[in-house]
Amino acid sequence: MNVETHAPMQSPQGPDTAMRDGVQRVTVVGAGFSGTLTAIRLLHFADSPLEICLVEREEGYRYGGIAFGQASTNWAHMLNIQAGRITLRRERPEDFLEWANEEADRSGWPRKWQYHTFGVACVVPRRIFRQYLAERLRGAVADAHADVTLRELTGEVFDVRAQGGGYVVRYADAGPQGTVHELPSDQVVLATGHLSPVQAPFYHRVKDSDRFIADPYAPGAQERFQAVGPEETVLVTGSALSAFDAVISLVHAGHRGRILICSRGGHLHGTYPVDHEHDIWQTRRPPFLDAERLTPEVVVEGIRAEYAHLREEHGVEPGSALDAVFPERVMKAWEPYVIELVSRMDARDVRMLLDRYKSLIVTRRTSTVREIGGVVRSRMRGFNGAPKTVEVLSARIQDMRPVEDGARIRVVFADQPDVVVDRVVNCLGNNTDYEHPGHPLWQGLVHGYGYARPQTRTHRGVEVGTHGQLVTADGTIAPGLFGVGPMRQGDETTRRGRLGAFVFSIGTLRNQCFDTAMEVLRRLKSASDEEQMDIPDGIHHCLIRSSDWIAADLLTEEPDATRLRERLLAHARETAFPNAVNHLQAQDRTERAKYRRILDDDLAEFGAALAREFGLTAQQARRAVSLLATLVEKHAVHTLCDITRLAGWDSGYAEQVKHAPKKGE
Numbered sequence: 001m002n003v004e005t006h007a008p009m010q011s012p013q014g015p016d017t018a019m020r021d022g023v024q025r026v027t028v029v030g031a032g033f034s035g036t037l038t039a040i041r042l043l044h045f046a047d048s049p050l051e052i053c054l055v056e057r058e059e060g061y062r063y064g065g066i067a068f069g070q071a072s073t074n075w076a077h078m079l080n081i082q083a084g085r086i087t088l089r090r091e092r093p094e095d096f097l098e099w100a101n102e103e104a105d106r107s108g109w110p111r112k113w114q115y116h117t118f119g120v121a122c123v124v125p126r127r128i129f130r131q132y133l134a135e136r137l138r139g140a141v142a143d144a145h146a147d148v149t150l151r152e153l154t155g156e157v158f159d160v161r162a163q164g165g166g167y168v169v170r171y172a173d174a175g176p177q178g179t180v181h182e183l184p185s186d187q188v189v190l191a192t193g194h195l196s197p198v199q200a201p202f203y204h205r206v207k208d209s210d211r212f213i214a215d216p217y218a219p220g221a222q223e224r225f226q227a228v229g230p231e232e233t234v235l236v237t238g239s240a241l242s243a244f245d246a247v248i249s250l251v252h253a254g255h256r257g258r259i260l261i262c263s264r265g266g267h268l269h270g271t272y273p274v275d276h277e278h279d280i281w282q283t284r285r286p287p288f289l290d291a292e293r294l295t296p297e298v299v300v301e302g303i304r305a306e307y308a309h310l311r312e313e314h315g316v317e318p319g320s321a322l323d324a325v326f327p328e329r330v331m332k333a334w335e336p337y338v339i340e341l342v343s344r345m346d347a348r349d350v351r352m353l354l355d356r357y358k359s360l361i362v363t364r365r366t367s368t369v370r371e372i373g374g375v376v377r378s379r380m381r382g383f384n385g386a387p388k389t390v391e392v393l394s395a396r397i398q399d400m401r402p403v404e405d406g407a408r409i410r411v412v413f414a415d416q417p418d419v420v421v422d423r424v425v426n427c428l429g430n431n432t433d434y435e436h437p438g439h440p441l442w443q444g445l446v447h448g449y450g451y452a453r454p455q456t457r458t459h460r461g462v463e464v465g466t467h468g469q470l471v472t473a474d475g476t477i478a479p480g481l482f483g484v485g486p487m488r489q490g491d492e493t494t495r496r497g498r499l500g501a502f503v504f505s506i507g508t509l510r511n512q513c514f515d516t517a518m519e520v521l522r523r524l525k526s527a528s529d530e531e532q533m534d535i536p537d538g539i540h541h542c543l544i545r546s547s548d549w550i551a552a553d554l555l556t557e558e559p560d561a562t563r564l565r566e567r568l569l570a571h572a573r574e575t576a577f578p579n580a581v582n583h584l585q586a587q588d589r590t591e592r593a594k595y596r597r598i599l600d601d602d603l604a605e606f607g608a609a610l611a612r613e614f615g616l617t618a619q620q621a622r623r624a625v626s627l628l629a630t631l632v633e634k635h636a637v638h639t640l641c642d643i644t645r646l647a648g649w650d651s652g653y654a655e656q657v658k659h660a661p662k663k664g665e
Helices: 033-045 097-104 126-143 221-226 240-254 296-314 320-334 337-344 345-354 358-365 370-379 440-448 486-496 500-504 508-525 543-554 560-585 587-612 618-642
Strands: 024-029 050-056 147-162 166-175 180-185 188-189 234-239 260-262 390-394 397-403 408-413 419-421 424-425 469-470 478-482
Touching: 024 033, 024 166, 024 180, 024 508, 024 543, 033 050, 033 126, 033 147, 033 508, 033 587, 050 166, 050 180, 050 618, 126 260, 166 188, 166 478, 188 508, 221 240, 221 469, 234 240, 234 397, 234 419, 240 260, 260 486, 296 345, 320 337, 337 408, 337 486, 345 358, 345 618, 358 500, 370 390, 370 424, 390 469, 486 500, 500 508, 508 618, 560 587, 560 618
Parallel strands: 024 050, 024 188, 050 147, 188 478, 234 260, 234 424, 260 390
Antiparallel strands: 147 166, 166 180, 397 408, 408 419, 469 478
């Protein structure tokens, strides 16, 4: 197994342009969380000659992106999720804990963490999670098939265009001349992360000031926080999790002055109770969905009424432990109804509601662990001898302008007196509208070639198919082009009902990476098999539908058709599906190969049995078994990505897993 890590860029006539005979290439654009995890999954399951190229533009984001990258965090930034829920492999919930406690190299960790034992409910510094990603990638490289290689490249991808049944990925390296290189690729996975931060109109007078931090996650931003004077007054625009990160960056840098967190609604994330346990509720279908027409007024009033009903039904007391987690649990329970709501409403109304109530949705969908929220909340309250330093402003900003020869910034509000501050930190989030992406790569994909189109109902991200395939301007699937990461946030809302930060949470993204990587490998393997390309989207969610679809293509006359469906379903449930799950859950390549052989041998025997029992030709039997294998594998991946199964642990950490009381208990 060979790996080329941060290799010197080569000339366009060199190895960048050509692949070895018989070797296919997958290029992953972006080596943050989503790109790295997609590469790990490709390395796990590729079993024929393949070159994986992992291209990253900013070394400080490699293996972590803006959420966990070296360039965007410090050791005070914590994951807002417990250690027991951050595994990279959904099928192995204990993987992170085993790595952190038994495998991780702690030599570079602060003393506070060097002797820390991680448990299910622990918090985790983001930099540790980045190291986990990097080491799991190295492990996947070492364990991969001998003919599967990984090349890690540094450069900015600015163009992807179709050529000869595949694509050519063009990127400029990080050298002083920015030499352009080309990577012919059979499949391309775009893992480009977030678009650039929102630049509100009221920033136009201060956008070039050294007193304005436009992107708190940019390379060098932590140094800019260090440059803030300890007693300076800082205005943070926006009140979501990025605002909490900004406060933590300031406190970590020694800041003790006044911090103003400003948003239009003044909404702020809550803080989880000390003994918080995640739980999944079910609620009734909100009555307002029975309305013949869902207008914004009907939806807003309906949600308010149903929320009040549920608070009363559960006996939620203000300030109670349940009150702190109640909004999050309700919004999770409402995900199926969000799907229905979005599908029935006018797209313009959907976008208006998501924009108008963005802050409320984001802050109610998730609270913060105490190691994050407590930093902000304690400074909002103050203590005897420790003054209050953080204040939340519910106000609309009209303008900002430099004053005192640019040494300070005057902030003009629409509904309250001006304030003068020393610094401003932009925490309004990132642009989500791919109609105006502001990046040459996406400008070309959307407007130049029409390989992608903005997500139609939400205008958040791009339109994708079931497995992350890009949807073109004319509504067809772009063959061989996939997306993973924040670009799929609108699809997560319309397809799965997710809102707030859960449209790109760890759980959401690891599901995407697993599913997309498996689909990429299936398409590489069956590139010449048109039958595999004809499988309808979504039928793999149900083995009954899968079996019915296969049988309908082979036999139309009863009673043989019914008997064939029953035979296919029984074999899928009792044999093929368990074998597929064993293959996907295997610990290493040797174990995966063993279960792959078991699966293949069993399906071959089953195909021969079908031919004998139903008088099928060899070609018909082969087709039936091939389609069954694909659909069962898809179903296994779908099942392993089911969040409701995450607590079903069978490991040394299982005894630490508690289950929150259900309603009424």
